[in-house]
Amino acid sequence: MRKPLFSRNESFPMRIWIPLIAAATASAAPAVAQTQAELDRFAELSALYQSATIVGEPSVEPCILSQGAQAHCMKITVVAAPSDHITGPYCPLNINDTAEDGGTWFVDGEVRDVDGDFIANLAEIYQDDAWHMFDPETGDIYVRNNEIGCIVAGDPTNETGQPDNICVDCSLGFIGKTVTRTYFIPLSPVPTDGQKGDVHGGIGVALNGVKVEGPAPLELILGEHTLGPFDDCGGHINPSEGYHYHGIQEDCGARADAALSGHAARLGVALDGYDLYDQHDLDGTEPADLDACRGHMTEGLGYHYHVEAAGTNEILPCLTAQTGCSLDDPDASCNASIGGGRPAGPPPRND
Ligand SMILES: [Zn+2]
Numbered sequence: 148m149r150k151p152l153f154s155r156n157e158s159f160p161m162r163i164w165i166p167l168i169a170a171a172t173a174s175a176a177p178a179v180a181q182t183q184a185e186l187d188r189f190a191e192l193s194a195l196y197q198s199a200t201i202v203g204e205p206s207v208e209p210c211i212l213s214q215g216a217q218a219h220c221m222k223i224t225v226v227a228a229p230s231d232h233i234t235g236p237y238c239p240l241n242i243n244d245t246a247e248d249g250g251t252w253f254v255d256g257e258v259r260d261v262d263g264d265f266i267a268n269l270a271e272i273y274q275d276d277a278w279h280m281f282d283p284e285t286g287d288i289y290v291r292n293n294e295i296g297c298i299v300a301g302d303p304t305n306e307t308g309q310p311d312n313i314c315v316d317c318s319l320g321f322i323g324k325t326v327t328r329t330y331f332i333p334l335s336p337v338p339t340d341g342q343k344g345d346v347h348g349g350i351g352v353a354l355n356g357v358k359v360e361g362p363a364p365l366e367l368i369l370g371e372h373t374l375g376p377f378d379d380c381g382g383h384i385n386p387s388e389g390y391h392y393h394g395i396q397e398d399c400g401a402r403a404d405a406a407l408s409g410h411a412a413r414l415g416v417a418l419d420g421y422d423l424y425d426q427h428d429l430d431g432t433e434p435a436d437l438d439a440c441r442g443h444m445t446e447g448l449g450y451h452y453h454v455e456a457a458g459t460n461e462i463l464p465c466l467t468a469q470t471g472c473s474l475d476d477p478d479a480s481c482n483a484s485i486g487g488g489r490p491a492g493p494p495p496r497n498d
């Protein structure tokens with residue numbers, strides 16, 4: 148694994164300005180007036196996201212959270228690509244390629260380099276002779292990249308008729324449009340009643356604008372003997388979500404220092420309104436008092452989360468408070484109680 152300097156197949160302009168399309172959004176009057184604390188929180192968050200590629204300006208909007216609570220949210224629309232690091236590579240092209248030519252994959256809770264050797268040894272790694280992702284004569288790996296890679300990445304049922312044993316590589320430049328995501332983040336978290344919040348519609352948004360995603364459906368992907376590798380920053384791309392993280396690498400993407408000496412750095416905000424921090428405090432240890440959702444309360448920071456190790460395919464197991472929305476339509480309003488987190492239907496194959 149290494150820090151890539153350039154990316155194969157990436158032709159996406161990273162700095163792009165899109166006209167203020169969100170301004171036309173009609174919104175109902177807030178159910179209750181915004182509190183000063185909410186306005187302060189909005190100002191704080193708006194400033195934090197200045198390193199993302201923001202479309203329009205963040206605003207305060209009414210929102211309906213996952214268990215029906217009426218709340219005020221920060222609405223922010225961002226280009227679904229990192230503003231501060233390159234993306235890819237994902238699939239090596241030949242079994243002689245090195246770790247620099249490929250990305251990563253999660254095996255038994257660990258981050259593994261997807262180099263030529265990894266592809267050559269898939270049958271052994273998964274104890275399954277049905278894996279054969281390369282031409283035995285040339286060593287060339289069966290890769291689907293460019294436009295077809297993105298179609299396959301967004302196809303949950305493999306209806307494109309692609310064979311098994313392919314390495315799926317979707318790059319931003321081949322989606323055919325600029326993907327944006329619109330988030331509604333509650334400005335004052337509302338606790339859940341009973342069951343903790345599900346993370347499969349997403350966990351939050353990183354300070355560089357990248358979606359912090361729930362678990363990748365590894366069983367589905369592996370069941371078809373395909374791979375949709377992550378890059379060295381733990382992210383990959385599909386047409387509906389754009390670039391998104393399934394693992395957090397502490398050296399990738401914007402961070403903000405915590406307002407508490409020695410504490411882990413802040414990397415983003417969760418969909419329930421609580422902040423996301425790196426796994427480790429600055430002394431390299433993980434806080435010992437994390438709850439089931441990996442949250443805890445500290446002086447000065449209030450309640451917040453520490454993400455799980457990259458490779459576990461579980462950035463957070465659950466969310467403590469009711470979630471807002473992550474939407475692909477910048478003009479939509481947020482009603483998370485009717486499944487506002489994602490459209491109906493199965494997740495993208497490469498989710
Ligand atoms: Zn903490």
Ligand SMILES: [Zn+2]
Nearest residue numbers: 363383497498
């Ligand atoms: Zn994914």
